[in-house]
Amino acid sequence: MKGKVVIIGRGIIGLSIAYRLVEEGYEVIIIDENPFYKAASWNNAGLISPTFSALSPSIGNLREILKWIFIEHSGIRISFKSLFKNAHWVLRFIKESKKAAELQNMKLIYDMISEAISWYENLSNKIFINFKKDGLLEVFLDKLKFDKRIAFIKKYPEFNKYNILSEKEILELEKSLNQNVCGGIYYYEEYSLDPRLLMQNFTELLKKLSVSFINEKAEYFELTGNYIDYLITDKSKIKADIYVIATGAYRDIYKSLKIRLPIIAGRGYAIITNSKLKLEHHVLGGDYRISFANTYEGNLKATGFLELADVHDEPMRKCYDFLEKTLIKYFPSAKGFGIIDKWVGSRPCTPDLMPIIDKLKENLLVCVGHCRIGVCLAPYSSKLILDLIERGKHDIEQFLLQRFL
Template sequence: MQKEIVIIGGGIIGLCSAYYLKKEGHHVTVVDQSNLDAGASYVNAGYLSPSHIIPLSAPGVMKKGIKWMFNSSSPLYIKPRLDSDFIKWTWAFNKSCNANHVKKSAPVIRDISVLSQKLYEEIKTSERFTSQYEKKGLLMLCQTQKMLDEELEMAKMAVELGLEAKEVNPTEIKVLEPNVEINAIGAIYYKCDHHSTPHEFMNEMKSHLKNAGVNFYTNEKVIDITISDQSITSVKTDKQTLVADEFVLAAGSWSALLSKKLGLNLLLQAGKGYRINTTEPTGITLPSILAEAKAAVTPMHGFTRFAGTMEIAGINHKINKNRVEAIANAASRYFPNIKISEEEKADAACGLRPVSPDGLPYIGKSSKCKNLTIAAGHAMMGWSMGTATGLLVSEIISDKKTSLDLNPYHPDRKF
């Protein structure tokens, strides 16, 4: 049965939800407060990475976070503040930082990431998208034995979960990356990972959806939601009122704010990440993670992107120059012949990633609202999980058996 559906949020999750819902024959409207040309879906590292099986809430992370709290250029920066939502999230995050949680979460993260890779390829083929999508794998570059030992343990877990990973020495790194000097004592090579150029896919998806008849309302902010008998009857923006049968909340870091209007306690914090692009030739052909620096490098179409850091400091788009500098310095430490220019650093951009306390997204319906499907909280894995999340949203709303077990992602789960 065809339904009228309003999707709040036009990032990768919102667009992929619109894609699969439209394929099911529903009438779809996407509303977003931006112009759909910036934010986390455009400035991310472009990874489709099943290798990233460890959630952000892992053993020792909170301890590191406290140590790094006084260093604004650290890989993880949690700005302390007297805010009840932040305090609740921090408490739940700390409870999730244990080995048992990692063990339960790793296969869940793998399954949705592997499904997403398959779906990205299917979309590219069936819709004849020309955006970059490459299956070259990813290098986890290490400069210290301590870090290499830690990464070997993670690689062992990945292999046990059926992912292709192996240790490589400096000579083997040179074979994989012959055209760039790399300062590393060793690496893990994850052949299972893929990469892309985000804005290319986003632009092609927007064009496809518009041609398919999806309505877009951009630069419109949702200011109120009307509820009756545990169902949304309408959504009010600063320009109009939208009525529908079903609603999808895919507003990224803003999802928690909107969920409050429904009486939901959706624990989310905005995790700011940065990117620097260089159009200078780098010789880099493989994506890589600079393990100690927690920075990412991606060879994209026409440029190389250096990205990273996780800054939990509320919803804002202020550029912290210390964090930009940290990424640029990391690039030079691992790639001695690469220097990020002052102009490139000045052109740095940021995006806000919605971080749940346990590092798993919220996907599904809350018991508090019958006609709302939530799709948010993907943290640093939004791009990796985008297509699969869109498919799951469509299956939920179309009353189909879901491709994955939704229990681990339930919006009402306890922390």
């Protein structure tokens, strides 16, 4: 064994790091007080979408998100409590939003997710995750929003793996859609997977590879100078050669380090219905940034929303209501469905919506802040963590903590 690595957090980021390291000959322990179905990775949209993600406002145009926050019928919310509690983060977010769309970051995201496709193809040969190339349909009911979206993506001819479709062409591809759609975009190189199958079967694979899972709460670190001696949990004292924080939006572990990372929870919501309406493609309601797909069992699912809040806040009923109403807007024939499952998860967001992958102490690394595309970025992020362990650095300056200092 090359050494003992403790990973704090069992979302898709933590699992991917564990997989990368155990394949390289490290002894790996994952610590998390919560089961995997509590992670934000458990119920995400399941899109592995290089073109759409690169062209998403969450990467390329923060000013659009800033506008959406103050629009009542949008897919983004921020509570006043969170606004004041995280004022420093909000001010930094506004500062970042004034910057022009950064082509460099967009290309980076595109390349990282393109590499993730190969990773998940290989992983799907070992476990079943329902990984498939089914494309993504981004559809619009509002002509003005559709025109604005087209104007935005045309600024970036580098990412032209899509077709702009008329109302008629959209309805030919997805007959169950609202007949009043005004048009859309078909991203034909996009893939998808079932996040629940991924998390469950990936965990079982790691156990077979001798990764240890400890269900304890990581509370603080004991240090000597710049070196971590022990991780203290609510039940034990754990020693390792390397520690990796992959706790997503949960920030309590940083208190003993006297480090405040600029992370806020961007909570995502999901509903799974009893409707068996079959979709031919993964559909994104472009007017509200809500994703629609079938689960592996065939149930219609709506996923989305970005509610900037505290991880401990109670879920907002109106967010679930918003998903229900939006689903009916796009798929009127599904009206009358029942809800069989509701879920909320906290996605970690930095002010520039790019991850932080860096070294905090001599033997302590951090890999957080992947916002809405953790599943997409997890494979490449695990590669950067391996670089930090074995080379002491990685080559992606945009992911270093220094950019916020």
